[in-house]
Each structure stands twice: as structure tokens, then as C-alpha cells.
Amino acid sequence: MEIIVTSPWTPLEWIEAHGLEPRGVWGLPACDRHALAEGVCAFAQRLRALAGTPSSQPMIFTTACDQMRRAADAAAEETATKVFLFNLPATWKTPAARRLYHQEVKRLGRFLERLGGRAPDAAGLWSVMRDHDRRRQAERARASLEKAGRTASRGAPLALVGGPALPGQPNLCELIEAAGGTVALNAAEPGERGLLPPLPGPQTGRADPGDPFAILCDHYFDHIIDVFQRPNSRLYEWLGPRLTERRVRGLVLWVQVGCDLWRAEAMSLREAFGLPVLVLESTETGGGFAARDLNRLSAFIESLR
Numbered sequence: 001m002e003i004i005v006t007s008p009w010t011p012l013e014w015i016e017a018h019g020l021e022p023r024g025v026w027g028l029p030a031c032d033r034h035a036l037a038e039g040v041c042a043f044a045q046r047l048r049a050l051a052g053t054p055s056s057q058p059m060i061f062t063t064a065c066d067q068m069r070r071a072a073d074a075a076a077e078e079t080a081t082k083v084f085l086f087n088l089p090a091t092w093k094t095p096a097a098r099r100l101y102h103q104e105v106k107r108l109g110r111f112l113e114r115l116g117g118r119a120p121d122a123a124g125l126w127s128v129m130r131d132h133d134r135r136r137q138a139e140r141a142r143a144s145l146e147k148a149g150r151t152a153s154r155g156a157p158l159a160l161v162g163g164p165a166l167p168g169q170p171n172l173c174e175l176i177e178a179a180g181g182t183v184a185l186n187a188a189e190p191g192e193r194g195l196l197p198p199l200p201g202p203q204t205g206r207a208d209p210g211d212p213f214a215i216l217c218d219h220y221f222d223h224i225i226d227v228f229q230r231p232n233s234r235l236y237e238w239l240g241p242r243l244t245e246r247r248v249r250g251l252v253l254w255v256q257v258g259c260d261l262w263r264a265e266a267m268s269l270r271e272a273f274g275l276p277v278l279v280l281e282s283t284e285t286g287g288g289f290a291a292r293d294l295n296r297l298s299a300f301i302e303s304l305r
Contacts, residue, residue, distance in 0.1 A: 001115060004059040006047055008194030009224050010086055011216055014105055017128040018117030026165060026190050041258035042282050044071040046166050051075035051083065058082040058115055064228040065261055084111045092221070092229050101221045125212040133199045143192060155182035156304040157247055161269065162254030162262050164189035166282065172254060175294070181301040184246035187239060188254050193225050227261045236272055243273055249304045255281040276304070
């Protein structure tokens with residue numbers, strides 16, 4: 001059974017260890033295009049619509065924002081889709097926030113068991129965790145090769161920052177490169193920001209590596225790099241060295257229409273890094289950009305040359 005995951009901060013390993021198949025919402029087929037209601041986030045509306053399809057699989061929403069909470073409530077009340085609302089801690093500096101994350105992963109496990117999943121033993125969970133760790137290592141290696149290729153490009157190096165892209169929306173990296181730029185850092189979703197670092201080496205190298213559940217939860221909790229947490233200093237601490245290393249000259253801030261969290265960061269990003277910022281937003285749930293936005297993108301890249 002597939003389980004639709006809507007956030008990179010839900011442990012995929014935990015789902016797979018229960019014998020189920022996690023699938024990111026970003027890889028689903030394109031949705032029908034239709035206009036948004038005023039003030040509604042395109043991503044949240046897409047998830048609500050997806051839950052209403054007859055063949056919809058169980059879905060894991062998160063509490064990263066109020067729009068996602070409302071979409072989860074609507075999906076649970078108005079559709080037959082089985083919905084789990086994962087409470088992501090809005091803070092990260094307190095022991096209570098860490099305990100909450102651990103408790104939510106345990107609660108998710110009970111939800112998965114009700115769907116027919118099996119509770120994993122320690123050996124099985126370790127096996128899945130190491131497999132995902134190897135996959136991420138391969139993804140990092142691939143991203144490194146792509147980065148080297150982009151570095152050799154003559155296009156202005158840019159960072160793509162922001163929230164999730166919808167299925168069927170244009171590939172922003174391709175649009176940027178077609179306009180004469182180079183995506184030196186993809187910090188949107190899915191992208192490098194959601195790619196966890198390697199599992200802690202000392203634990204996995206010992207004969208008794210420790211409790212895999214606790215290690216998995218801590219590994220995710222310690223590497224949530226997102227705009228919704230307060231303080232969101234981890235986002236800026238993560239971005240800073242990468243922008244410098246890759247000699248980024250401008251930021252493209254990707255915002256779903258109705259997403260106040262990412263939109264509010266435009267000025268902070270300018271002030272923090274001293275770089276020009278272009279805000280691009282989606283205007284429909286099915287994707288697409290207005291011609292004026294493509295023109296703005298081309299003009300922005302031209303100004304950096």
C-alpha cells in the first residue's frame with residue numbers, strides 16, 4: 001500500500017519499515033488546472049483535491065502551517081481518504097519539542113498498523129535506515145556532479161529557495177536555465193534542503209548501535225530546515241555557507257500563492273545575505289506562470305550579469 005507523504009520531515013524509513021510504501025506528493029501525476037479561492041494556498045488546495053479522488057491512498061499531512069491543518073481537517077471530514085495529521089513542533093530548542101516529535105512518530109506507527117502495516121523490530125528498522133542512508137549518499141553524489149556541471153556554465157549562479165512545487169508545475173530549474181541563469185543551489189522542495197545528512201557514524205559502526213527508533217527521530221528532528229519553525233535560524237545557518245561556497249549572486253524565492261510564511265522571508269533573505277531576491281509565485285493549482293513573471297525572471301538574471 002502506498003502512503004502519500006506531504007512533507008520531507010516525515011520519516012520515510014518508519015513507513016517503509018512497517019511494510020508500506022511512502023510516496024512524496026511531488027511525484028504524483030499532474031492535477032487539473034483551476035483558479036484558487038482568494039487566500040488559499042495552492043499546495044494545500046491540491047492536497048485537499050487529491051484526497052477527494054476515488055483512488056486516493058492514505059495521506060500524511062503536517063502542521064507546518066494553518067493552511068495545511070485546514071486542508072487535513074477538510075480531507076478527513078469530507079472525503080473517504082484515511083488522513084493522519086503529523087504534529088511538527090513549531091520550535092526546536094526545547095526538550096519538550098523533541099519529545100513531541102518522538103511521540104508523533106510513535107503515533108504515526110499506530111496509524112500505519114491500523115492500515116495493515118507491521119510493527120518493525122530493531123534489526124528491520126536498522127536495515128531500512130541504512131538503505132535510505134545509502135540512497136541519500138547516492139543522491140548527494142549525483143547532486144555534486146550536477147553542481148560541478150552547473151559551475152562550469154556561464155549562467156549567473158542562483159539559489160532557488162522556497163516551498164514545495166505542485167505536480168505538473170513547470171520545472172523551475174529548467175526555466176531559470178532557459179532564461180540564462182544557473183541553479184547553483186536548489187533549496188526548494190524537493191531539493192537539497194530536504195536531503196538529510198548521513199546517519200551518525202559512531203552509532204551505526206558499533207556492535208550495539210543503540211535504539212534505531214530514537215536515532216531515527218533525533219536525526220530527522222535535528223535536521224528540519226524549514227521556514228515554519230521558530231526560531232528559523234537553522235534555515236539561515238544552512239543557507240549561508242552554501243550560498244558562499246557556490247558563489248550565488250541572486251535568490252529566486254518560490255512561493256505558492258497564499259503562503260504567507262515564505263513570502264514574509266523575502267526581506268529577511270535580502271538583509272541576511274545582501275543578495276537581490278526575486279519572488280515568483282504560482283497562480284493556479286495546475287501550475288504555470290504568467291508571461292510577465294517569465295519576463296521578470298529574464299530581466300532579473302540579466303541584471304546579475
